[in-house]
Amino acid sequence: xTAPERGIFLRLVDHARRRSAWMFHFNAGACNGCDIExxxxxxxxxxIEQAGIRLEGSPRHAxxxxxxxxxxxxxxxxxxxxxxQLPDPKVVVALGSCPATCNxxxxxxxxxxxxxxxxPVDIYxxxxxxxxxxxxxxISRAIEGIGVRQPLDAGGVR
Amino acid sequence: xxxxxALFAVLVxxxxxxxxxxxxxxxxxxxxxxxxxxxxxxxPLWQPFFDLVKLLGKSxxxxxxxxxxxxxxxxxxxxxxxxxVLALLPVGSGESAFTGDLILLVARLEMPPLCLVxxxxxxxxxxxxxxxxxxxxxxxxxxxxxxxxxxxxxxAAQSLHLSRIALATSWPVRASALAAILLCLPxxxxxxxxxxxxxxxxxxxxxxTEFDGRRLALWELAHGLEWVAxxxxxxxxxxxxxxxxxxxxxxxxxxxxxVVVAAFTLLAAATARLKLAQATRLLLRWPxxxxxxxxxxxxxxxxxxx
Numbered sequence: 123x124t125a126p127e128r129g130i131f132l133r134l135v136d137h138a139r140r141r142s143a144w145m146f147h148f149n150a151g152a153c154n155g156c157d158i159e160x161x162x163x164x165x166x167x168x169x170i171e172q173a174g175i176r177l178e179g180s181p182r183h184a185x186x187x188x189x190x191x192x193x194x195x196x197x198x199x200x201x202x203x204x205x206x207q208l209p210d211p212k213v214v215v216a217l218g219s220c221p222a223t224c225n226x227x228x229x230x231x232x233x234x235x236x237x238x239x240x241x242p243v244d245i246y247x248x249x250x251x252x253x254x255x256x257x258x259x260x261i262s263r264a265i266e267g268i269g270v271r272q273p274l275d276a277g278g279v280r
Numbered sequence: 281x282x283x284x285x286a287l288f289a290v291l292v293x294x295x296x297x298x299x300x301x302x303x304x305x306x307x308x309x310x311x312x313x314x315x316x317x318x319x320x321x322x323x324p325l326w327q328p329f330f331d332l333v334k335l336l337g338k339s340x341x342x343x344x345x346x347x348x349x350x351x352x353x354x355x356x357x358x359x360x361x362x363x364x365v366l367a368l369l370p371v372g373s374g375e376s377a378f379t380g381d382l383i384l385l386v387a388r389l390e391m392p393p394l395c396l397v398x399x400x401x402x403x404x405x406x407x408x409x410x411x412x413x414x415x416x417x418x419x420x421x422x423x424x425x426x427x428x429x430x431x432x433x434x435x436a437a438q439s440l441h442l443s444r445i446a447l448a449t450s451w452p453v454r455a456s457a458l459a460a461i462l463l464c465l466p467x468x469x470x471x472x473x474x475x476x477x478x479x480x481x482x483x484x485x486x487x488x489t490e491f492d493g494r495r496l497a498l499w500e501l502a503h504g505l506e507w508v509a510x511x512x513x514x515x516x517x518x519x520x521x522x523x524x525x526x527x528x529x530x531x532x533x534x535x536x537x538x539v540v541v542a543a544f545t546l547l548a549a550a551t552a553r554l555k556l557a558q559a560t561r562l563l564l565r566w567p568x569x570x571x572x573x574x575x576x577x578x579x580x581x582x583x584x585x586x
Contacts, residue, residue: 135337137330142334171323172321179485180484183485209338
């Protein structure tokens with residue numbers, strides 16, 4: 123996508139967005155496997171903070187929404203609310219096979235997934251669980267496009 | 281103090297032009313050093329600058345009008361008070377009877393934590409309330425020793441003027457008072473082991489849980505300026521030397537502040553978060569003891585003997 127000529131401040135903001143992505147992690151009924159791998163990204167071996175990425179406690183602070191799990195019925199509404207609480211521009215990263223396809227839980231009566239039925243997804247990181255390398259690559263690919271992503275509405279939930 | 285001196289102090293040195301880049305440097309140094317201590321490479325030194333620009337560029341989520349006034353007003357007040365502290369520090373050229381007034385300085389120093397407590401309660405988030413309660417308790421407890429230490433130094437120097445206190449206080453009083461102040465500062469800056477108020481993940485983001493985008497950027501800026509202001513207070517009280525050449529004094533002030541930051545970072549990286557009861561017990565015991573010693577020495581020095 124070719125952006126029109128932009129002012130120096132807007133270009134600076136674009137650059138800053140790519141250099142300072144704060145993520146919020148939401149477990150939508152995952153088995154904790156993907157969650158452990160995401161936390162491993164913060165450890166000295168993978169050190170995702172080198173790229174300015176850090177895990178935030180509040181969705182209102184975050185730019186990257188990392189979701190793991192097949193989206194169970196109990197987490198469905200919370201997921202929509204939290205997605206709406208992230209200020210634009212934001213991106214969604216689906217961690218693991220569960221949010222992409224519901225994995226082994228497909229067809230279960232208590233599963234409302236996959237994730238892209240509920241909120242728009244930017245990047246899928248497949249794997250059960252995905253390796254930290256793959257998660258880091260997924261997050262960096264997602265934030266590459268964070269400036270040009272159009273705000274999408276998840277059914278008007280605030 | 282003339283108007284031009286006041287404007288220079290607020291806007292240039294040690295005010296905005298100096299303090300804002302300095303706060304980025306301090307926060308960046310803190311993150312980088314902490315990462316190195318944990319065996320990581322860590323973010324670049326100028327990361328806090330990117331964080332701030334990014335937060336400024338976020339579009340706000342719609343909120344009720346009553347919330348908006350509180351959500352913007354409190355961080356602006358905190359930011360203004362932090363700039364006010366910086367403008368009062370007796371460094372640079374524009375010294376007069378008014379700069380470095382201890383009572384005004386303490387009053388302004390207490391504003392940002394007070395705003396943070398109010399922000400936590402006003403955000404009506406349970407995590408904000410828990411964080412605000414912790415911030416209030418730790419703030420009150422750490423202020424016991426902090427204020428007693430300042431009173432001790434003022435008694436010893438027989439002055440409420442910060443630069444006169446820095447020059448005239450005797451070394452036994454100064455050493456024990458500084459020990460008390462240094463022990464209190466990690467609590468005031470919400471660093472480990474006293475990072476109870478903003479305990480990340482544990483209570484989401486504490487009092488700032490409900491703040492987003494530009495409102496959060498204001499808090500980040502205020503927090504950075506709080507670092508510069510508190511490190512500046514310590515540096516002013518600890519350095520009894522003035523060369524008289526403004527630029528040398530300013531550089532010395534900046535370097536000494538960075539040393540203070542590095543020391544706090546080492547402490548933060550080496551410790552884990554305490555529980556509220558443990559933190560209050562610790563803060564009421566050791567810093568208060570040091571401050572009590574300082575006050576006793578100061579009173580003996582002034583009224584005892586001859």
